[in-house]
Amino acid sequence: MAKTNAGNFFEDYKIGQVIRHAVPRTVSGGERALYHALYPARHALYSSDEFARAAGLPGAPMDDLITFHTVFGKTVPDVSLNAVANLGYAEGRFLKPVYEGDTLRSESEVIGLKQNSNGKSGVVYVRTRGLNQRDEAVLEYVRWVMVRKRDQDAPAPEAVLPDLAKVVPASDLVIPEGLTFRNYDFDLAGEAHRWGDYEVGEQIDHVDGVTIEEAEHMIATRLWQNTAKVHFDATFRPDGQRLIYGGHVISMARALSFNGLANAQMIVGLNGGAHANPCFSGDTVKAWSEVLDKAETSAPGVGAIRLRLVATKGGAPFALKGEDGKYLPEVLLDLDYWALIPV
Amino acid sequence: MAKTNAGNFFEDYKIGQVIRHAVPRTVSGGERALYHALYPARHALYSSDEFARAAGLPGAPMDDLITFHTVFGKTVPDVSLNAVANLGYAEGRFLKPVYEGDTLRSESEVIGLKQNSNGKSGVVYVRTRGLNQRDEAVLEYVRWVMVRKRDQDAPAPEAVLPDLAKVVPASDLVIPEGLTFRNYDFDLAGEAHRWGDYEVGEQIDHVDGVTIEEAEHMIATRLWQNTAKVHFDATFRPDGQRLIYGGHVISMARALSFNGLANAQMIVGLNGGAHANPCFSGDTVKAWSEVLDKAETSAPGVGAIRLRLVATKGGAPFALKGEDGKYLPEVLLDLDYWALIPV
């Protein structure tokens, strides 16, 4: 048993500790094709080299969420193998597009620790950075998870709670070098709606739904080398169900949001996110969005739009929380992100 | 709701209207690998760069049906989102092979309209062209679908019925530039049968069968960015079944036809096709073929063979229609195409 990775427990983390996560990954057209096969992804910038070139990029980058899942997946064996719950995200920024042939790895720094009052677990905050083969950061975000203690008698560390921004300021968003939406072809993109057509407070029902199969979420989650047992092993939970990786729901909802937000091309910021309820095979995922904010950027023809993306498994669109302030049982995901859209 | 695409209804189409379909797509080795994973495809010309080079091509093209599905998928949001039925195909020609790195988009021209006598729907005929990044046509075909009206009181347009060829004449087939079967390696191709070994009227039972899973047809259909709800959302039909994309059955049957038609390498013409009955997960698809015609071509060592490809879900091979002239309930597909085969 000594050879296998039992994962870290709460008392293993120290403030300031930097973890170099294992298994770098080179991405190719294979990952891109699989992304399009696993999610109804249609944003033109990621689908067409030609469309991306017209937007000033050298070719179509990997979907931003390929980057997110790849970077995230590497952290699982070190951060969340003994996690009881994934509690939140903050201060996420996509810093550089990832292209075919790039090799990604991840590093995390422990920036917060707080033992729970029950003494059995604690909350660990890490700031994770994804790096390419030139050691350039492509993504960074903060995640916090509740992790079990190995030994309940281990002393509680001094509580450190990081001061996290509720929203990434628009001025901190990183626009990919050279990006322009001046020559944007709205026909090819699929919709005519531009930055000016969306109003803060506007809600969009994305209409389409996808019923999820075991094979699909496992194929997707493995693709990101995410190893959490609970996604793959039907004997792991007493109820015999495989819990679907929360990121699978993020990608499904983002892809479904094409219908109404086809021009919200690139994700550049991740302000926050909650996996409100578990998703299982057989659930039919639908999505709706709400415009939370808008901002200008310095790139030609490029605006920023802040969106709430909600994934549900049934229920009416636009319903989010009950009178008790808790997420409704059919809500799977409540994500807050910034995207770039032509003005 | 104004932001999402509700699709076109019958009264939205006008004769001569040209629709530039959205979401261009760059294809790579990823799409090719997925095609081989989703269908038992073994035609050597699409499997091996070396085999394709020996046949005078720069490398293995994408399977012709990758091109078909990609071009077709883009038309769905504009042409068949509100379709009641996909009625037929005609005058299909593959005009240029598609290679890794090519970017495909689609355009359709409305060439026929006829309102149904019930006033609730009508038939729309479109001629669709797939174009690569050099605006060269790679594929064209006519498809007609029955589309609902939004407003039953909308006036009927003047009926225009296109004059469609029952069969693409062999002389109109486009042979890829440089193609030769002079150095054809029958061992590597998998069978010894050449053009001269097939007789008009000959029937071939392809023997093998594949039982279809939900995850597979959804992965395939998404890969082509086909968004029709009925393929993905188990809550969409009253019976809770997801209707399998007809093109999935085409590819499955074509791949199964390798066993007996391994040398019918390239599809160059699509004369007609009917999706005779719906296919659902759990069905076991088998296929049989009938030689309908043969023709010579000007390319060295290359002959043309016209084939009927029938997909079934059970039943005896070679049974097609009942005494009433209707397709038997187990028949899924009746496709009429031209392929290139060594003489």
Add this chain to the structure above:
Amino acid sequence: MAKTNAGNFFEDYKIGQVIRHAVPRTVSGGERALYHALYPARHALYSSDEFARAAGLPGAPMDDLITFHTVFGKTVPDVSLNAVANLGYAEGRFLKPVYEGDTLRSESEVIGLKQNSNGKSGVVYVRTRGLNQRDEAVLEYVRWVMVRKRDQDAPAPEAVLPDLAKVVPASDLVIPEGLTFRNYDFDLAGEAHRWGDYEVGEQIDHVDGVTIEEAEHMIATRLWQNTAKVHFDATFRPDGQRLIYGGHVISMARALSFNGLANAQMIVGLNGGAHANPCFSGDTVKAWSEVLDKAETSAPGVGAIRLRLVATKGGAPFALKGEDGKYLPEVLLDLDYWALIPV
């Protein structure tokens, strides 16, 4: 029926006969991405071009088992279409890494024949070689299968039993040209354990499990163009079950063995293997390993480790055979291989 391949029967094989198997295959990043999507594969040498370059290779090769499955799959229509059972493997050696763009084909020589005493079937031994586009051997192995006779009255051939090595001697293993583990990054590889940390006789429970779905094993098996009906057609067996390709279990178990053997990077020898019991959809596959031997190599920093890899569907780790000397019913695979590991 004359056009389709009915496969070879026992009396069709002759000692010394060489079969050139059909359908060469060019592999790309697509095959690699699919491998990572279908199996929880994380060995860094196959995941990262950068890691592979640091190890002296031009880039990340295809996983050795991609090579194995691709070469093996081509033999199925000629060798095992009428096989009753896959009996064993021996003298397997990986001779050259396979990279993106390589085209693989297979050849087999019949090296042994022995009719069974029942007169209904016999055992066929073939030595199969995988060749790349330069006709360089990339893999060779011996496999023997029990094959039905077409005609029970066909005379028995003279029995020839090849003299097969029980184990590939370490001195016969082929180390890829230029391979070095001198600059090996154990953090990125995922574990700290090196050659010297493993003891002969040591057993490792790989802990993780994967519940298998129909869609996944069919996608994988098709990817290797393996056409055996029993894997795909639910109407083929009386019990309606699709038998899972034994190679799927090999890849699943090898990938699971990362957890405890993350540094056993490359498979270079295949000493033997038994598919002890059939695997079906719904089974949860787990794996354990035993260190059988260790050897030094001439490559810098590179040691060899001989491992038994056992896949199970439940039961306690390290249980293999019952008192009767037969495999326990939960054992799926017992594989004996050599891998390269940093010293």
